[in-house]
Amino acid sequence: MDTKRIFVLGNGFDLAHYLPTAYVHFMDAMMVVESCEEEKQLGFDDLFQKYISGECSNRDKEFFSKTKELYKTDDLRLSIDTVNDLQEKLINNGWFQHFKHHLTDVDTWIDFENEIESLLVKMCDLFEISFDDKTIGYFSDRVQIYLPNMSNSRNLTIKHTDVLAGNYRQISQKFFDNFKLQKMFVQNTLSNFQLITDMYYKAEDIHNPNGFGVSSIQYNKILEEEFEELRERDSSYGRRVAKKSFKNVIDINFLKKYSDSYLEFEGNKVLKKY
Template identity: 30%
Template structure:
């Protein structure tokens, strides 16, 4: 192969616990660990997943020295404090059962930003209705009273993000003559008021929108540090019991990674240059965010949540195929000048393998660039490795969505695009799964 593109599925093919729910289950185990216990180990961290993912973790424990993964009570306590103070961790924990992939995770960030936009719009309309607003927020709606009315689902989501907190001194029933409800108020960090006595209630003079986005951005950065800790201290500390057999990556293969880990180097000892498009653990510049924001959100400039902006600010590897050394060499060789005339040689073949990338809309700019390579100078042949039939279906539908059905059909008919099963790492290395601990299964 000339070019290899890897995503999270590449790490999962090596039975590394890099799925979204692997991370959240690990953090939940740490958060709820008995403070009187001396240490926590691999089975304590992932044991609740052994029944659902016994096949996967049976191979993980067979391949890696999982007994080396353990944390002291002091480190656990430090992690607990960070988890308990992070609003994004609380927010994602509340939605844990609804999230399956890192794509779902990104969509939840986008949803949170849009919930804040809903809050701003409702707040602005309330300000137009009355001259002064109490710092009291209820689900009950009435145009007669000086309170902000938000739907119950929005109230709860904003409370998970730390924007709202419970209000103990007022009752919504006082204004509406209805059954008492939960009542909320803005966190004092996010409003400008006319009263210094926050606990007794006050009139809101303004909502500090920029402060909301800044704090949530800082908290998301803290969340990314928690994820970096997980990858560095658990995933990357899983050392193989024996060397992996080579998987056919040549010394001249260009590699582009959407992962933060570098198992190609640590497990296969490759010296190939790897471009980390979403940042890397080694450079401490990992990217966590959304592909884009709506036009309405752009009015408030929360670009710190956009991956494109993060890539520039964190100085990740930015160049992709158009700037590829291999591609540029082909372009240079394909054309030379003699006087004022230009002569062209036959196009060169470029073989591209995609292993473990979902081809989701969030990376559509890369996918479009990838499928624009075929021209008079390059014959691009793309092989997409898939985990199973469902994965193939999802990837195909993603390509339809990004490129259009006719473009995908053209690539298939011309033999430029094909799908193949993932290389079976366990089979290649003659590895069988081990039986998981009975205690962890329970």
């Protein structure tokens, strides 16, 4: 009669064999990927640099010392394309953006699951809050915006309505003030999951060949992450950017609407997306 053996691998088997598979290991590695500004491959020592360099507890130093001793860690490399792809995904991943600010609150997989449940409950409570008639809308007051390389006499005057166009509206700051001590938590959460964002304004010269050097100005809205690149190319005759932030801008596809009024967040659409 053949003897058969059953191997039961319990929770912690991977860590017991010095594999860096804990949630905190994953988050640390992904934060290195997110912050990488060079076009380069990332190896094992790059991803876990704080452990390799000893900027950690003695227990973690011993753990990674054993990892490098037992496994061919030098063979692990993320290509430039993989790093770029991961960076794009991490920027758009609300859960990663949330957890990277809560690493001290979690340790085991149970802590992570509890934090996910807690956040979902809070978001669902938020989605049930009704708006008043001033919570969502266009803001039509006119503002003066300084454009670099221009005299004060040619400062550009625009409306908020010029920027918040199409499928975008702005949430009133008073809405967040209602949460008092939780105000920043609500704003940060909605921002992490890209339900609200900051937008900036771009002015671009369009040369008029029949106007003796006079140019018309074309206006476009841009996202926050686009601003730094555009600002570096400011000039008197080329692209011009006014750094005007419009905070708490939301896509109306995430809102319930009745007639001309927005009632509340469309919770189901948000939860399906994330």
